[in-house]
Amino acid sequence: MEQVEVVVTHQERATVRVGDIFLKIDADQTRTDVEVEAMALAPIPTPQVLWHKPPVLALAGLPGTALGHLGEPSTASAQAWAAADAAARTLHEAPLPRWPGHSLDELASQLDDECVWIVDNGVLPTDVITRNRRIAEVALRPWTPVFTHGDLQVSHVFIDGDQVTGVIDWSEAAQGDALYDLATLTLGHPQHLTEVIAGYGTDVDLDVICAWWSLRSLLGVRWLLEHGFDPTAPGCEVDILRTQAARGLRQRDIR
Template identity: 75%
Template sequence: MDEVKVVVAHSERATLRVGDVFLKIDADQTRTDVEVEAMAMAPIPTPAVLWRKPPVLALAAVPGTALGRLGEPSTASPSAWAAAGAAARTLHDAPLPPWPGRGLDGIAAELDDECAWLIANRVLPTDLVTRNRQVAEAALRPWTPRFIHGDLQVTHVFVDSDEITGVIDWSEAARGDALYDLASLTLGHEEHLDDVIAGYGTGVDLDVVRGWWSLRSLLAIRWLVEHGFDPAAPGCEIDVLRARV
């Protein structure tokens, strides 16, 4: 029997790997509904759904290796990063999913709450939070809704020979800002933004991408701490915030 590997586990969900099968267990089946439907709609490679028996979703492993990992240098080539940008463009040009995404007002309110929490609990210096809140303002503007992945971090994009072989973890897919996906993809890997844009094409406002880097990091820290992750690890969210100062 193949070894059972725990890929991720916290109070909301867990993912196990057994051979070439991933078993995703989610306390909220609405997220699983979104994931299954989004993968069926997406015009880019996604994992095959093997079976579903709530609360478990079984997915086939995709070939290749992850584009990178947060906090570690990526060994992927510029061409692979450009291919990721091109895949993002293909997704963003696809028909919109029927369900909505997060609204601008809700994101702004959540950002205010998280900044207040970071300062009140002395998790980060006030000037660091304040400066990044200012940078984040660039992302808080009206956008044309696109079909976005919603969590397009480097570990969710797989490549082989500079080609995209699969994009995983679609539970956050929705209508949203295309530049949020590009910011998620390059978070902590800012040196590859030019490569991503080379594959993506036009329509990339760098100030907005930087705004999403700050905004995503500010929103993530409390969740990461409460679920046993370390946003202060080298190259991770707190370092992303420090880079904006």
């Protein structure tokens, strides 16, 4: 008899696995609708939709394993990392989805709120947040919108050998900044930036990538804590913010 495995669960949604079938339960039907439509539009491999009866979406499993996990070294080859970014480039060149993503004003407002919350709740010292905010603001510039995955973390990209077999979790897909996807993929894995640039095959502004690392981490800390996750785990968001702050301080000293 096949067992039920809880993959992830929090206040907003849950994912369970039964054999090779994944059941995603989401109270917000809009997110599920976006996921289904985004997977249908994406020109890269995605999980097969078996059925969709709100609030449940049933998906077939993908072959292979995740490219990596935040807080852990990735054992994937350089070729696999390059293939992941080639897939991102293919997605970014596809026609835009019909729904927009976050605006610059929305992101700036969220950044204000989260920086205040992190300091007020003693998660990180003020100087660490101040330096990261300075770095993060580099990302808040006009960009040409592309079809973005919106949550292209390493655990959402599946590979078999050096080939991408599929990308999961499309509920955040929208029009957005291409470099946000690349930054999300390399969050906590800066040593793979060389492969990322090679795989993407076009100019990549490393300062903007670094800015998105800080911005994504700042925006994620409160949500993670409130939903039962630990952003202070080794190699995760709080470590990334500390590393980014030290990097910003060294750059200032060099100048």
